[in-house]
């Protein structure tokens with residue numbers, strides 16, 4: 001495990017209190033930053049190559065919604081690219097293009113021949129090509145998000161493809177999911193339990209999910225999220241910022257750059 | 261010296277070269293109702309082997325020949341294959357000359373293969389697969405002369421990369437052609453299992469039945485590699501072109517080709 | 518039977534084309550037919566049935582700078598069996614110089630049962646020249662399985678390879694009738710159009726006809742399969 005990846009903001013919530021649902025979204029506030037014109041985050045150090053973050057998880061858990069949320073969060077902050085891996089079609093890429101959260105030139109879709117897990121784990125060339133093509137098309141990037149096709153609980157990303165991986169499950173899948181484990185739940189650098197707004201409707205006990213996640217994941221962080229309530233997935237974005245700083249320290253720029 | 265293990269390794273469908281995402285035209289043939297069962301899958305594979313399989317194997321063998329100049333299978337069995345000469349800082353003049361000759365041959369093979377690939381989608385697919393294979397080859401055999409491949413936009417054609425990669429692995433020309441021919445049938449066969457839900461044992465039995473044809477195709481391809489590039493096999497399949505261009509227009513598909 | 522025929526055309530300097538050489542041997546006989554708007558038109562008149570296995574027929578065409586020639590055949594040629602073990606061969610080689618135009622629009626080749634035939638075309642098109650080149654193959658006469666036939670086409674444009682394809686049918690061509698090659702169609706063919714004045718068009722498919730822009734020059738290949746010769750011809754008019 002890599003204890004250095006644990007950040008305070010990613011500490012699991014106290015199981016005795018129900019996990020907070022995000023505050024209601026205030027439409028009067030520009031959604032990229034809480035305060036217009038003021039970036040609350042210190043400028044991030046630039047790395048020699050983009051941090052690649054994989055976003056995996058079962059079908060419909062909210063991976064694309066999370067990618068869209070992160071695009072909103074980082075819109076004015078990072079040079080961002082997105083690679084999607086659908087089982088068939090380019091549905092996810094098309095959704096992101098339509099959603100207008102990111103310049104379509106910064107989105108690439110990989111076709112996976114019925115084997116989405118193969119494309120992110122065993123045979124990663126097409127995804128690496130897509131990452132390279134993004135950089136060729138739009139210039140250097142700070143962050144590339146790689147969304148896997150919706151798959152099962154065993155699908156994880158190769159370390160040859162991504163530096164960090166986020167596994168997204170949702171409460172609608174039942175509060176048993178963290179207990180079932182599997183490499184995504186147990187070993188992902190960040191576990192996101194999404195759609196907390198639906199918990200009461202599906203009878204999912206978030207405290208149980210939190211307890212089981214801790215039991216499965218040891219020190220690795222888990223975050224509860226409702227993208228409906230927090231359209232910039234702010235705590236996930238914070239986690240990525242922390243990982244970016246760490247990544248920049250590991251992969252310094254070869255030559256110092258002037259003002260970006 | 262090549263070992264049987266290296267041959268198996270390079271031919272293995274799990275070798276990370278992106279093959280899993282391609283059906284070799286089968287997805288479109290299935291959608292058109294032309295392949296529906298084991299018998300029609302067998303006919304598909306036989307036709308593909310005799311056309312795309314032969315051409316791909318011949319170009320892989322020709323690229324191998326360019327990488328291993330003047331070494332025949334017989335020589336190889338007795339000695340070593342000097343394919344890593346482009347590595348290292350002290351490149352001797354004859355190594356430079358060999359590299360230049362290799363670049364010329366590979367560039368010629370590249371345009372000759374373009375001329376045998378009428379469907380633009382198939383040209384793109386071949387170059388894309390070449391890029392995927394090159395990524396694997398460069399990571400695994402960093403000293404092999406992949407730098408002599410033509411810098412064509414979209415990447416070098418897959419059989420050219422395969423020829424160099426097999427040479428780097430120390431495989432013979434015939435082994436190289438076999439890997440290529442074998443890949444054209446096994447890729448489509450496993451797509452058949454996924455697309456049609458065919459019994460995997462029956463599909464393997466079908467591949468066993470095609471093994472002689474596959475070896476024969478490889479032997480023919482390896483022999484042909486001694487011919488000048490313009491005389492290499494050019495076996496055509498109208499439906500391969502038609503299927504590929506139909507497939508490229510689909511919005512929903514399971515395979516990249 | 519061996520035969521050689523030769524056709525050489527030159528621009529006459531007044532916008533027309535003259536045939537400075539036009540000779541043949543049975544069964545390859547060439548006849549000039551009325552000129553059509555500056556284009557010299559020639560018909561290849563089959564002097565005997567065939568080709569029969571064992572025949573070796575060659576036609577050479579040269580179209581000089583700025584000249585324009587159109588070649589037709591008067592009837593389909595039917596490749597038939599002959600001496601056991603022998604192969605019949607029809608080789609057409611053509612050179613099309615700069616600014617010249619060649620249309621090679623013959624009738625179909627029919628591969629009859631038991632035939633062993635090789636149809637070979639080698640065409641060198643100079644940069645800036647134009648070409649229409651049609652090949653049509655009918656696999657067997659009505660209700661008949663074909664013998665062995667290979668249609669090999671090799672075209673260069675401006676010294677660079679443009680098209681290389683060999684279509685093989687018959688008992689020695691595995692899978693030829695199957696879903697990877699002809700899918701049971703008994704007619705197949707292609708029309709190559711080299712036209713430097715026409716911008717490249719994207720690939721399209723309509724049923725079993727595809728329009729394919731080639732990599733090696735300003736050229737498009739129409740390729741088709743069809744249930745019969747008539748339908749095929751309708752697909753290959755470009």
Ligand SMILES: Nc1nc2c(ncn2[C@@H]2O[C@H](COP(=O)(O)OP(=O)(O)OP(=O)(O)O)[C@@H](O)[C@H]2O)c(=O)[nH]1
Nearest residue numbers: 058059060061062063064065149150195226227228
């Ligand atoms: N109520 C609620 N719905 C959500 C939330 N996040 C995502 N959704 C919805 O869940 C559905 C699936 O979300 P996607 O983002 O497409 O899920 P995915 O994981 O990308 O799905 P695949 O790519 O098909 O595996 C969509 O209708 C989203 O709007 C959430 O936090 N709350």
Ligand SMILES: [Mg+2]
Nearest residue numbers: 063064092147
């Ligand atoms: Mg998605």
